[in-house]
Every structure is written in structure tokens, then in C-alpha cells.
Amino acid sequence: MEEKKSESITVSLEDEMRRSYLDYAMSVIIGRALPDASDGLKPVHRRNLWSMWESSNTWDKPFKKSARIVGDVMGKYHPHGEAAIYDTLVRMAQDFTLRYPLIEGQGNFGSIDGDPPAAMRYTEVRLNRISKELMGEIEKDTVPFNSNYDGSLKEPAVLPARFPNLLINGSSGIAVGMATNIPPHNMNEIIDGLIYLINKENPSMEDLIDIIKGPDFPTGGFILGKKGIREAYLKGKGLITIRAKAAVEKKAKDSIIITEIPYQVNKARILEKIGELIRERNIEGVAEFRDESDKDGLRIVLDLKKDASPQVILNNLYKHTALQTTYGIIFLALADNQPKMLNLMEMLNHFLNFRREVVRKRTEFELRQSEKREHVLEGLRIALNNIEKVVQIIKKSKKTEEAIFSLMKEFPLSKLQAQSILDMQLGRLTGLEREKIEEELNNLKSLILKLKETLADPKKIMEIVKKELIDVKNEYGDERRTSILEDSDFEIDVEDTIPEEEMVITHTSSGYVKRSPLSSYRFQGRGGKGKIGIKMKDEDEVQDIFVSTSHSYLLVFTNKGRMHWIKVLDIPDVSLSGRGRSIINLINIKEDEKVKAIVSLRDFREKGFIVMMSNNGLIKKTSISFFKKPRINGIIAMSIEKKDELLFAEKTDGKREVVIGTHYGKIIRFNEKSIRPMGRNARGVKSIKIVGTDKIVGMSTISENDRYIFTVTEKGYGKKTIIEEYKSQNRGGVGIKNIKTTNRVGMVCGISTLKEKDTILLVSSKGKVIRIKTEEIRPMSRYAQGVKLINLDEDDRLVSLAKVKEEL
Numbered sequence: 001m002e003e004k005k006s007e008s009i010t011v012s013l014e015d016e017m018r019r020s021y022l023d024y025a026m027s028v029i030i031g032r033a034l035p036d037a038s039d040g041l042k043p044v045h046r047r048n049l050w051s052m053w054e055s056s057n058t059w060d061k062p063f064k065k066s067a068r069i070v071g072d073v074m075g076k077y078h079p080h081g082e083a084a085i086y087d088t089l090v091r092m093a094q095d096f097t098l099r100y101p102l103i104e105g106q107g108n109f110g111s112i113d114g115d116p117p118a119a120m121r122y123t124e125v126r127l128n129r130i131s132k133e134l135m136g137e138i139e140k141d142t143v144p145f146n147s148n149y150d151g152s153l154k155e156p157a158v159l160p161a162r163f164p165n166l167l168i169n170g171s172s173g174i175a176v177g178m179a180t181n182i183p184p185h186n187m188n189e190i191i192d193g194l195i196y197l198i199n200k201e202n203p204s205m206e207d208l209i210d211i212i213k214g215p216d217f218p219t220g221g222f223i224l225g226k227k228g229i230r231e232a233y234l235k236g237k238g239l240i241t242i243r244a245k246a247a248v249e250k251k252a253k254d255s256i257i258i259t260e261i262p263y264q265v266n267k268a269r270i271l272e273k274i275g276e277l278i279r280e281r282n283i284e285g286v287a288e289f290r291d292e293s294d295k296d297g298l299r300i301v302l303d304l305k306k307d308a309s310p311q312v313i314l315n316n317l318y319k320h321t322a323l324q325t326t327y328g329i330i331f332l333a334l335a336d337n338q339p340k341m342l343n344l345m346e347m348l349n350h351f352l353n354f355r356r357e358v359v360r361k362r363t364e365f366e367l368r369q370s371e372k373r374e375h376v377l378e379g380l381r382i383a384l385n386n387i388e389k390v391v392q393i394i395k396k397s398k399k400t401e402e403a404i405f406s407l408m409k410e411f412p413l414s415k416l417q418a419q420s421i422l423d424m425q426l427g428r429l430t431g432l433e434r435e436k437i438e439e440e441l442n443n444l445k446s447l448i449l450k451l452k453e454t455l456a457d458p459k460k461i462m463e464i465v466k467k468e469l470i471d472v473k474n475e476y477g478d479e480r481r482t483s484i485l486e487d488s489d490f491e492i493d494v495e496d497t498i499p500e501e502e503m504v505i506t507h508t509s510s511g512y513v514k515r516s517p518l519s520s521y522r523f524q525g526r527g528g529k530g531k532i533g534i535k536m537k538d539e540d541e542v543q544d545i546f547v548s549t550s551h552s553y554l555l556v557f558t559n560k561g562r563m564h565w566i567k568v569l570d571i572p573d574v575s576l577s578g579r580g581r582s583i584i585n586l587i588n589i590k591e592d593e594k595v596k597a598i599v600s601l602r603d604f605r606e607k608g609f610i611v612m613m614s615n616n617g618l619i620k621k622t623s624i625s626f627f628k629k630p631r632i633n634g635i636i637a638m639s640i641e642k643k644d645e646l647l648f649a650e651k652t653d654g655k656r657e658v659v660i661g662t663h664y665g666k667i668i669r670f671n672e673k674s675i676r677p678m679g680r681n682a683r684g685v686k687s688i689k690i691v692g693t694d695k696i697v698g699m700s701t702i703s704e705n706d707r708y709i710f711t712v713t714e715k716g717y718g719k720k721t722i723i724e725e726y727k728s729q730n731r732g733g734v735g736i737k738n739i740k741t742t743n744r745v746g747m748v749c750g751i752s753t754l755k756e757k758d759t760i761l762l763v764s765s766k767g768k769v770i771r772i773k774t775e776e777i778r779p780m781s782r783y784a785q786g787v788k789l790i791n792l793d794e795d796d797r798l799v800s801l802a803k804v805k806e807e808l
Contacts, residue, residue: 033175035182037333037340037347038354039134039159040166042173044088047077049102050156052127053135063106063124070120077148077155082120089125090117097264098169099184099218100476104128112219112261112298113268130476133162140365142358160358163472164190164351166333170215178339180332183215183263188477191469194348198466205345209233212344213484214240215329219298220260220481221245224324229484232329233344244323245483248310253287256310258300258323260481265322267291267298273321274302283316285309309500355465360455363464367451370444372416377441379417380424384434386411390421502804503568504761504769505546505554507583507595514580515571518547518771518804544800545763548600555627557597557612558589559645563637565630568600588633597649604628609677611658612638612649613687613699619660619731620684621652621675639683648699657728659709660688661698661738661751667709668735669726672701686732698751706753710774711739712762712789714797715746719786720754720779737782745785750801759804762789766796771804 035042041049051073057064070085078085091097093105096112107123110116117123127135142160147153170184193212197203214229223229224241232238245260261267271291277283285308292299304310318324331342335350342350383390393410397403400422407418454460502518548554548568556564564587572581583595599610601624609621620638627637638646656672668688675685688696700709702723709726712718719739726736741747752760757775770790780786790798 033173034178034180034332034334034339035166035171035173036158037166037335037342037350039161040164040169040171040333041159042088042171044078044080044084045092045102046159047073047155048085048089048092049127049131049135049159050138051076052103052125053131053138057125058127058132059104059129061126063104063126066107066120066123066125069125076153079149086117086120089120090123093125096218099216100130100169100187102128102131102134102165102169112266114266115268133472133476134159134165136160136162137358137362140362142361142365158354160362161351162355162468163187163476164194164348166351167347171333175339178332179330181328181330182333183327183329184217185212185214186216186478186480188473189213189216189480190348191473191477193344194352194469195466197345197348197352198462203345205234205343208345208348213480215327215482216480217242217263217482219263219265221262221483223482223484226484226486228329232331236331236341236343238329240327240329242325242327242482243318246314246317246323248314253306254304254308254310256302256304256314256317258302259298261298262322262325263327265325267293267300270321270323271300274317277316277320282320283313285313352462352465356458356461359461359464359468363451363454363461367448367455370448370451374441374444374448375414376417376420377437377444379413379420380437381441382411382413382417383407383421383424384437394422500549500551503548503550503573504802505548505568505571505598506580506763506769507544507598508579509594511583511594512579512581513571513583513586513595514574514578515568516573544595544598545761545769545802546598546600547761547802547804548598549602551602553601553604555599555601555610555649556583556587556595557599557637557646557649558593558634559596559640559647560590560593561612561614561636561638561640561646562589562593562634563627563630564589564634565601565627596646599649599651601651606651608651608653610637610649611652611672611675611699611701612684613647613660613696614638614640614644614684615647615696616641616644617660617686617688617690617696618644618684619658619675619687619699620678620682621654621672622678622680622682624651626680636680639681641683647696650699650701652701653703656701656703658687658731659700659702659726659751659753660696660735661711661748662688662690662694662735663697663747663749664694665737665739665741665748666691666694666735667711667726667738667751668731668733669702669723669728670731670733671728674731689732689734691734697748700751700753702753705755707756708754708774708779709738710752710754710760710801711748711786712750712798712801713739713741713746713786714749714799715744716762716764716788716790716792716798717745717786718762718777718789718801719784720774720777721782721784722779723753725782740783740785742785746797749798752801752803754803761802761804762798763800763802764790764792764796765799766793768792768796 052069055072066086066089069089070082073085074082089103090109093101093103093109095101103125105123105125108118109123137160138156144157145154146157148155166182167185167190168187170182172181189212193208196208196211209230214223222243222245224243228238228240242262244258244262246256246258249255249257261270274289278286285305287303287305289302292301304313331347332339333342335342393406394403397406403422404415404418407413407421408415503515504518505515507513550568552568553565554568556566566587570586574580583589604624606624608624610624611621613619640646652672654672657669658672659667659669661667707723708720709723710718710720739748754774759771759773761769761771763769772789777787
């Protein structure tokens with residue numbers, strides 16, 4: 001006998017791989033990874049809840065072993081291993097994972113420290129009360145049922161949820177080529193949003209976002225700003241920043257108390273990271289930290305050292321630990337059995353459409369049951385009205401079937417009615433029972449009419465949906481736990497993590513600039529040798545020294561009259577002897593430009609002026625607000641002629657007096673009001689008349705509390721003189737004698753105004769710096785030569801002075 005050859009089918013490998021992979025991908029997407037937009041559950045969550053409901057493992061019954069539930073779920077509905085089932089069971093019982101836990105657990109279900117739960121043989125579970133709002137109508141043909149994996153049982157395709165569990169408890173999952181990450185929300189806000197959609201014919205997304213403020217995490221904390229929330233609600237995707245809740249407690253010493261941490265952040269790892277940062281000195285100022293968390297709540301305590309800045313330490317913690325983290329919102333879910341990216345309104349409308357169908361199906365079920373019961377009662381009423389005849393027919397009948405047939409033949413009864421008459425107890429024959437049947441029948445007729453009216457009017461169905469939502473809100477709604485901070489600008493800059501302290505800015509004639517903490521320069525008595533503040537190359541020398549604060553801006557003025565600004569923290573912080581960095585690497589100045597003046601500014605919103613002066617004695621003042629928008633190549637601050645250059649700049653409040661000192665010891669004092677405010681392109685007006693080969697070496701302004709004018713000379717001498725010894729003049733004069741310059745003291749190299757107690761820094765061309773308290777120097781007359789302030793080498797000379805503390 002000839003064998004029949006089987007026919008072969010040729011299939012493209014590429015097509016088969018594509019089809020097989022797509023089948024696999026859809027299986028993962030629909031069967032495992034993504035929640036359904038209707039009840040917010042993945043299959044494994046739904047199967048856990050259904051199995052517990054089926055076995056009456058509810059909130060009003062005793063707890064059952066978790067192992068029993070896991071075994072039932074795995075054996076009946078989810079044959080994918082006990083680990084996935086138990087992990088899901090645990091997650092639904094954790095109050096730090098779900099905003100409204102669906103399962104009540106007894107035993108160790110893990111902790112916010114990342115501790116694993118106890119084995120399922122040790123823990124016990126039962127459905128939480130809120131779960132009845134997910135399951136309660138499932139017996140009323142409200143949702144479709146599918147066959148289980150082996151076709152032996154039926155399981156619900158979706159649960160008839162009375163609240164949008166997907167938004168209220170959130171969900172996360174990674175599928176093939178897609179992921180979802182839906183944060184939990186507040187019950188009250190979500191239901192208020194649903195009611196708004198029901199009531200409003202043309203709802204707006206703006207109104208909806210006003211009602212639903214944003215995610216509400218079970219662990220509390222802060223959401224920084226609304227930009228990411230708004231983007232997620234409008235587009236289905238957005239990024240939000242979550243920050244821990246922390247406060248500074250002031251007692252004998254300051255302490256930082258952390259009581260809430262970001263969602264899904266492991267507390268134990270936060271503590272490990274804080275310890276690591278303290279050990280490696282990335283965070284300084286923490287004396288001790290400990291975890292005081294207990295059954296009453298989370299509490300992390302950091303005791304601070306005496307002079308530590310709590311806000312700086314907090315900013316460092318936010319920057320370097322998970323106390324501040326980002327959360328990516330992705331509103332991806334299964335809608336109509338297809339993965340879809342939904343915005344907020346689409347998610348809520350999908351739930352309302354689903355809920356409307358559930359209520360409609362439930363109403364249809366109740367109508368069917370009521371009509372069936374009405375039909376039975378109509379038969380009972382016929383029997384009661386003809387009871388003697390009914391009894392005779394039953395007595396004469398040999399079998400039940402014969403009795404049913406005889407009753408149907410004698411009276412207008414259906415088989416169901418005849419069977420109900422046979423099933424009727426003798427007690428129903430009393431007069432009272434007859435009245436009850438009549439009353440029940442009348443009530444049923446009213447109910448049937450009402451149910452039919454409801455089914456005929458979609459608005460009435462939505463009124464039922466609305467009422468049930470309000471009932472859920474009243475029973476389970478609570479206050480927000482996560483606060484949303486209005487301002488969206490919460491980026492932590494470098495300066496937010498560095499304590500504010502006074503910094504000394506030094507720059508050299510070759511353009512090198514650096515900063516060092518003022519605390520690095522210890523006080524010395526006058527006449528000391530000073531301290532090496534910077535090591536110089538042979539061809540270089542220190543040009544100037546300034547004092548600012550670490551969080552300030554520096555307005556950098558060049559000899560060409562241009563202004564650039566830079567943050568103090570952008571200037572390299574190097575050792576006292578370090579040279580720093582070339583200024584051309586920090587600001588975009590030209591090769592033929594040199595930095596001549598630096599003004600410290602805390603904020604460009606400050607009111608006041610910048611007074612500038614050139615080598616030829618021209619002076620001008622310009623409002624600070626004119627300098628707040630510099631370009632990459634700088635902006636014009638003062639118009640400078642070819643043979644002139646900008647020398648000095650100082651910040652004023654517009655109510656001061658100006659003093660200008662010359663190389664040969666002259667000084668002029670005049671009122672700032674004689675200089676009218678000018679634009680940036682102005683050249684200025686005459687300030688002092690320069691005689692012969694003299695030149696300007698210093699400019700300062702007299703504030704309300706200033707008492708003295710301080711003068712220093714190139715050979716390290718200086719003096720302070722009461723301001724009143726310098727009479728006020730009109731600007732443009734030659735000035736008066738300030739100090740007697742000789743070969744012993746040298747020529748004047750700088751002047752400054754002083755209060756009663758001020759500190760000055762002096763710097764020499766070779767980089768020596770000395771810090772002196774001026775209260776140790778006695779006042780002298782205008783004609784005095786001064787006293788020795790610093791002991792200099794023969795080839796060295798003083799080049800500049802800086803006042804440490806200056807107040808507008």
C-alpha cells in the first residue's frame with residue numbers, strides 16, 4: 001500500500017518570528033503587565049480578590065492563612081507560581097504601598113525599610129472592607145466571566161468596581177515595549193472629579209485639574225510644583241519631583257526631623273546613604289543621626305553641630321539622597337482590551353462608561369429577578385384564591401409531574417408557578433401570610449416600574465452612579481497626605497548646598513583669580529609679616545583683593561568699561577597659596593582687557609546704584625537694574641575714551657558721599673547727589689582735578705555709620721582719620737591734603753571708609769595678606785604719616801586693601 005505523503009507549508013522565517021513575537025507580546029501586555037482601566041487590576045490581583053471573595057474570606061470573617069489563599073489561586077486560576085501570587089497578596093495589604101489597601105493582613109507583611117514579608121505559612125489575610133466596593137455586585141451578571149486556564153471554572157474578566165481603583169491605588173508594570181506607572185490619588189478628589197464630569201455637559205480639563213490636585217501618596221511627602229502633574233494629566237505622561245517632609249527642631253541644639261519620605265523609597269537605604277555621606281565628609285555639620293521610627297510613624301533624627309546650617313544640610317540631603325526623587329507618571333492601561341495612553345479625563349470617562357454599563361446590567365438583572373418573583377407571586381395568589389380546589393388536585397395526583405400538569409390545565413399557570421405552588425408551605429395559607437404576599441406583590445410592581453423607568457432614561461442611571469460614588473466617598477474618603485507646593489522652581493543649585501560665608505577674592509595683573517574663605521586669614525596685630533595668600537610667578541603680581549559672600553554675584557568691570565557678572569561659587573576655591581584660574585576661562589573678556597574692579601551683589605533686585613570712575617577722573621552712577629541682563633561678551637558699563645580706562649566701581653544707595661584719593665596724598669569729598677543717574681553708555685562727569693603726574697588710587701563712599709577714612713601706603717603704613725577733618729567740597733576740585741607722603745612711608749595705594757569697628761585685608765604685590773582689626777589703630781590727623789601695618793620685604797609693596805564688612 002502506497003504511503004500518503006504529508007503536504008509541507010512554506011513559511012517565511014521573518015513573518016513567523018514577527019507573528020510569534022507579537023502574539024507573545026500581546027499575551028504579556030494583556031495577561032500580566034498592564035492593569036485594566038475599568039477596575040484598575042491586573043489578572044493576578046483580580047484572581048486573588050476573586051478567590052478570597054469566593055471562599056468568603058471577607059472583613060467580617062476570621063483571617064485565613066495566606067498559604068491557603070495562594071494555593072486556591074494557583075490551583076484554580078493562576079498557574080504561574082506561588083511567588084507572584086503571594087507578592088501580589090502582600091502588596092495589596094501594605095499601607096505604604098496602596099493608598100487604600102484592599103487586603104487586611106495579620107503578621108509580618110514587610111516594611112518601608114525593604115524588609116521582606118514572612119513566609120506565607122506564617123501570615124494571615126482577609127479582604128478589607130473597601131474590597132466589597134470592588135466585588136459587591138459580581139453575582140448580578142454585571143461583568144463577563146471567562147474560563148480559567150483549564151476550562152474547569154469561570155473567573156471574572158473584570159470586577160464591577162464602584163470606585164476608580166486604577167487612579168485611587170495606582171499601578172505599575174513593565175510590558176513588552178511599554179510600561180505603566182500610575183500614582184495613587186485621593187479618594188475625595190477623584191470622586192469629586194467624577195461627579196463634576198457627570199454634572200457638566202461640556203467639562204473642561206482646566207476645571208478638572210483644579211478639582212484633582214495631583215497624586216496623593218500613602219507615604220505623604222511633598223510634590224514640588226504642578227508643572228509635571230499638569231503635563232501628565234493633559235498628555236498621559238509627566239515627571240514630578242517628590243520630597244520628604246522635614247522640619248528643623250530648635251532645642252539645646254538644632255535637629256532635622258524627617259517624618260515622611262517619598263513614595264516607594266527604601267528608608268533603610270536612605271539611612272545607609274546619609275551615613276556614607278557623613279563618613280566621606282560630603283555632608284558636614286551632623287553630630288549624630290538615628291532612626292526613631294516606631295508603630296506610631298516614621299521619624300529620622302539628625303542632630304546638628306553648633307554652627308551648622310540646617311537648610312544647607314537639608315539641601316545636601318535632598319541633592320545626594322532619595323529624600324528627593326523623581327516619579328515618572330505614565331497613564332497606560334487596557335481600555336477595551338487594548339493598551340492605550342490615556343489622559344486624566346479619558347481615564348475618568350472610561351470608568352464612568354464602564355460603571356454605567358455595570359449599573360445598567362445590574363438593573364436588568366434586578367428587573368429579571370423581580371419579574372420572575374412577581375410571576376411566582378401571581379401564581380401563589382391564584383392558588384390561595386382557589387385553595388380547596390388546588391388541594392383536591394394535589395391529593396388526587398400520584399406524582400409531582402401529574403400535579404403540575406393538572407394545575408396548569410385547571411388554572412392559567414406556568415410550570416414555574418405550578419412548581420412554586422407545590423413548594424409552598426402550609427404556613428402560607430394563613431390570612432396574615434396572604435396579606436404579606438399581596439403586599440410583596442404590590443411592592444414588586446412598584447419596583448418593576450421604577451427599574452423600567454431607570455433603564456429607559458440614561459440620566460437616571462448616571463444619577464445612581466453618582467449617588468453610589470458619593471456613598472463610597474462618605475465611607476472611605478479622607479484628607480490628602482501629600483502636599484503640593486505651588487512654586488515649581490525647586491532645583492537645588494550648588495549654592496543651596498554650601499553654607500554662606502565670607503570669601504576673599506584675589507586677582508593678579510596677569511588675570512588669575514581665586515577665592516578663599518575669610519576664615520583662612522587669621523587676625524594679626526599691625527606690623528606683622530602677613531600670610532602668603534597666593535604664590536606669584538616672577539612676572540606676575542597681585543592687582544587687587546575684594547571681599548564677598550559665597551552666594552553673591554560679582555560684577556566684574558574691565559579697563560575698557562565693560563561689565564560681566566559671575567557667581568562667587570564659579571570662581572575656583574583653592575588653597576591660600578594657589579594661583580586660581582585665569583579669568584578668561586570664566587568670563588569672555590578680550591585679550592587687551594584687564595579686570596579693574598569687582599562689585600559684590602547679593603541680588604539684582606536690590607535697589608541702588610553702581611558708582612564708577614575712570615583714570616581721568618570721570619565719575620558716573622547707574623542703576624543696578626541696568627546690569628541684570630548681561631550678554632556673553634559682557635555689556636557696556638561706562639563709555640571709555642582711548643587714553644582712559646575704568647579704575648573703580650562701588651555699590652551705593654544713592655544717599656552717600658564720595659571720597660577719592662590720589663597717589664600723592666590728596667583727597668576730595670563731595671555729595672553723591674551731585675552725580676545724576678546715567679545710562680550705561682554715558683561717560684560721566686568730572687570728579688577731581690589731577691595735578692601734574694599725580695593719579696587716582698582709590699575711591700570709596702561714606703555710609704551713615706562710617707566714622708573714619710582709612711589710608712594705606714605702598715610701604716605698609718596706614719592711618720585712620722575722622723571724616724569730619726575732610727571738608728565737603730564741590731566735585732571737580734583739586735582736593736585737600738590727606739597724608740604726608742615721604743620716602744619712609746611711600747605713596748598712597750588705597751583708601752577706604754570705616755565704621756568704629758571694622759576689619760580690613762591688605763595685600764602686597766608678592767601675595768602677602770594681613771587681616772587687621774582697625775579698632776586697634778588709634779585715629780590720627782590728616783597730616784600724620786600713619787603707623788606700620790605690615791612688615792614688607794624691600795622688593796615688595798602694598799597694592800590694595802579691602803574692607804571685610806560693608807552694609808548698604
